[in-house]
Amino acid sequence: MALQPAHEGKEAKKDPQSCAGSSMQLFTWEDIGLCTDQGHPQQKQWLVIDWKVYDIGQFYQRHPGGAQIISYYAGQDATDAFTAFHANNALVRKYISSLLIGELAQDQTSMEPSKNVSKLLVEDFRELRATIERMGLLNPKSLFFVLIFLQILLLEAAGWIALWYFGTSLLPFLISAVLLTTSLTQAGYLQHDLGHLSVFRNPKWNQVVHMFVIGQLIVSTDSGSSNWSKLTHNQHHAKPNCICKDPDLNMHPTLFTLGKVPSVELGMKKKKFMPYNHQHKYFFVTEYLYFPKGHSPKYECFSGLCRHRISDCLVFLCLHRVLESIWFIWLLFMSHVPMNIDYDKNLDWFSTQLQATCNVDQSLFNDWFSGHHNFQIEHHLFPTMPPCNYWKVGPLVKSLCAKHSIEYHCMPLLTAFADVVQ
Known part of the structure; x- marks a missing residue:
């Protein structure tokens, strides 16, 4: 079944504070960047793992590996870092399932658009x-x-x-x-x-x-x-x-x-x-x-x-x-x-x-x-x-x-x- 257009993401851009709305919304990298503020991490801090978008704003301080290391990837694709640091990825994914708020839209790349990637x-x-x-x-x-x-x-x-x-x-x-x-x-x-x-x-x-x-x-x-x-x-x-x-x-x-x-x-x-x-x-x-x-x-x-x-x-x-x-x-x-x-x-x-x-x-x-x-x-x-x-x-x-x-x-x-x- 084809993914729907990222209209929910468009709404997120209009109201950043309500970005973490209903689950499994479709987002663009622009949405993720707008909903990530490292200056106010408790309010907004999103990252991407395997096309899935996670809100870590209320979790990063409880991260067993330390608050800073996970915050370093706020607004970025953390897939390979996540895989590198966790020996049992399947188990960790169960623990972070509650942080899942959506996924990248179909027309997005797997990583944030950059000429360096x-x-x-x-x-x-x-x-x-x-x-x-x-x-x-x-x-x-x-x-x-x-x-x-x-x-x-x-x-x-x-x-x-x-x-x-x-x-x-x-x-x-x-x-x-x-x-x-x-x-x-x-x-x-x-x-x-x-x-x-x-x-x-x-x-x-x-x-x-x-x-x-x-x-x-x-x-x-x-x-x-x-x-x-x-x-x-x-x-x-x-x-x-x-x-x-x-x-x-x-x-x-x-x-x-x-x-x-x-x-x-x-x-x-x-x-x-x-x-x-x-x-x-x-x-x-x-x-x-x-x-x-x-x-x-x-x-x-x-x-x-x-x-x-x-x-x-x-x-x-x-x-x-x-x-x-x-x-x-x-x-x-x-x-x-x-x-x-x-x-x-x-x-x-x-x-x-x-x-x-x-x-x-x-x-x-x-x-x-x-x-x-x-x-x-x-x-x-x-x-x-x-x-x-x-x-x-x-x-x-x-x-x-x-x-x-x-x-x-x-x-x-x-x-x-x-x-x-x-």
């Missing part, structure tokens, strides 16, 4: 995802994560045994710091995968183990750290390198400014009271100041090994933090900072991720050193995918990029580090 690209990417699902590449890999966990425990034990057996002389002191830093960093990769629901099929198991890893294997004992890391990190994935939407760009503008657009804006405002044009010089100092919240009980154990010598404890903690900061910050920056940074242009999911992320060459060392985050493109396109499968998906993504003349950025590890400074 290719309908063919969107269709090809969705077919690619369907192919990956059929191949089982989104399914958890238990053995891989068991080996990662055992590696963390082994490194942790080796670090403490080195101190206990050899004492706190210089060489065992340094060896222990390196071993524990490596253990902590690898635990950070594990908590990242848990936060993306990549380890267990049941989301609750991912959440429970995520809290354990955050509180025991990593330094933070803050009860809110697990939720904080998931919510802010998912915001980054939703709109990477988008000014005002990606929390990873939230640095003090007088100290750091990332991307050409913010730099030009600050220049026009004549904010020259801090030398942000020399940020590449003092970055090497300030990166060492990264300290996660809280501390783990394992450092109380170190105090006992040092026989409560406070000087040894402080030196060890500082060295440990410096090494961790160097590792963490460079890996955080290398896949995003050299890429395009701009305001949200409402691109399709594939284009949004490709313009904001780049890969680092594959090798056994690079895979281990980065926790497989050298495949940042594949990780951003499929955030719930186990990291051990990224290399299998890479050729398929490259093929899609070649078909649509989109550059697939991949570089050597040292080049990626150099690009951060540049």
Whole structure:
């Protein structure tokens, strides 16, 4: 049966406050834009998922994934983001059925009209995802994560045994710091995968183990750290390198400014009271100041090994933090900072991720050193995918990029580090 003309949508444009009228109305993108006001989100906030129009104005604050991440797609097509973040889409659709107010009219495109959006690209990417699902590449890999966990425990034990057996002389002191830093960093990769629901099929198991890893294997004992890391990190994935939407760009503008657009804006405002044009010089100092919240009980154990010598404890903690900061910050920056940074242009999911992320060459060392985050493109396109499968998906993504003349950025590890400074 053919869809009726979008006459209900025309009425909506005349009276925006009554837009959410009877169910299953037909709307145009103009209607959706008119009924979306991010300045007053509780009044009007619509988005589209698979041609269906949802009013999230009264729901976004109760969104389990956070209020901001769903609001980022107000007035936009959120189909691919919805699919990427939710492991069980069918179940989630039942929960949001009460928010359904209508659907796009037949004469509308599946995405908001834009010269930057290719309908063919969107269709090809969705077919690619369907192919990956059929191949089982989104399914958890238990053995891989068991080996990662055992590696963390082994490194942790080796670090403490080195101190206990050899004492706190210089060489065992340094060896222990390196071993524990490596253990902590690898635990950070594990908590990242848990936060993306990549380890267990049941989301609750991912959440429970995520809290354990955050509180025991990593330094933070803050009860809110697990939720904080998931919510802010998912915001980054939703709109990477988008000014005002990606929390990873939230640095003090007088100290750091990332991307050409913010730099030009600050220049026009004549904010020259801090030398942000020399940020590449003092970055090497300030990166060492990264300290996660809280501390783990394992450092109380170190105090006992040092026989409560406070000087040894402080030196060890500082060295440990410096090494961790160097590792963490460079890996955080290398896949995003050299890429395009701009305001949200409402691109399709594939284009949004490709313009904001780049890969680092594959090798056994690079895979281990980065926790497989050298495949940042594949990780951003499929955030719930186990990291051990990224290399299998890479050729398929490259093929899609070649078909649509989109550059697939991949570089050597040292080049990626150099690009951060540049």
